[in-house]
Amino acid sequence: MKDLFFDLDHTLWDFERNSREALREGYYLHKLVSFGVNDVEKYITLYEKANAWCWSEYQSDRMDKQELRGRRFSLALEFCGLNGNTAEELKEIGEKLGKHYVETSPYKTHLVKDALEVIKELSKRGHRLIMLTNGFEEVQHIKVKRCGLEPYFEKVLTSDALGIKKPNPGIFKLALDSVNSRVEDAVMLGDSLASDVVGAREAGWGQVYYNPLGVPHNEDVLYEVRDLKSILDIKLNK
Numbered sequence: 001m002k003d004l005f006f007d008l009d010h011t012l013w014d015f016e017r018n019s020r021e022a023l024r025e026g027y028y029l030h031k032l033v034s035f036g037v038n039d040v041e042k043y044i045t046l047y048e049k050a051n052a053w054c055w056s057e058y059q060s061d062r063m064d065k066q067e068l069r070g071r072r073f074s075l076a077l078e079f080c081g082l083n084g085n086t087a088e089e090l091k092e093i094g095e096k097l098g099k100h101y102v103e104t105s106p107y108k109t110h111l112v113k114d115a116l117e118v119i120k121e122l123s124k125r126g127h128r129l130i131m132l133t134n135g136f137e138e139v140q141h142i143k144v145k146r147c148g149l150e151p152y153f154e155k156v157l158t159s160d161a162l163g164i165k166k167p168n169p170g171i172f173k174l175a176l177d178s179v180n181s182r183v184e185d186a187v188m189l190g191d192s193l194a195s196d197v198v199g200a201r202e203a204g205w206g207q208v209y210y211n212p213l214g215v216p217h218n219e220d221v222l223y224e225v226r227d228l229k230s231i232l233d234i235k236l237n238k
């Protein structure tokens with residue numbers, strides 16, 4: 001039997017759907033129309049753009065966790081063309097929206113298609129399941145609990161708690177030690193080619209790349225699937 005290390009966001013937990021639901025609620029709760037943001041869909045699109053930029057700053061250690069939370073929202077509002085507000089006002093509403101978002105989105109429970117069935121089956125087959133996620137400790141644990149995955153996972157390991165992010169080789173070593181696993185037993189399953197798949201390959205682990213859109217690439221990958229159910233067809237023990 002193998003030790004299966006799963007990524008969470010975009011692999012099992014339907015990040016887009018859950019996130020957009022929370023963003024829509026924040027938009028109405030904080031009455032962004034009164035600030036001149038008239039189109040909720042446009043707001044969500046611009047937020048996603050602002051968030052991607054802030055995350056890349058965070059990943060490169062140019063922005064800290066605290067700043068990231070509000071900044072992606074104030075930046076989204078700037079992208080929406082809010083110019084009648086001072087920087088201080090934008091910062092304030094950004095922080096309110098950021099607080100609402102982190103208090104709401106982790107409680108959303110939409111999973112990627114067949115996620116729960118596949119996890120249950122892998123667990124039934126005797127594999128050990130461990131979550132290995134780049135994310136905040138307090139947020140990722142809530143997600144796993146609320147969406148019903150918790151009973152099947154031996155441990156939830158976050159980059160936040162381990163102090164190091166995928167694909168840094170150090171996190172794969174720490175993950176093995178945390179659950180007394182071995183390189184030859186470990187398989188990483190995730191949707192990020194760089195963080196999950198190449199990271200795990202470089203650490204000597206097996207890898208399953210979940211690539212739902214079939215994005216072309218030139219990496220050497222052990223297994224690749226377009227839907228989660230296909231994981232069940234892989235002879236993981238070989």
Ligand SMILES: [Mg+2]
Nearest residue numbers: 007009010191
């Ligand atoms: Mg992911």
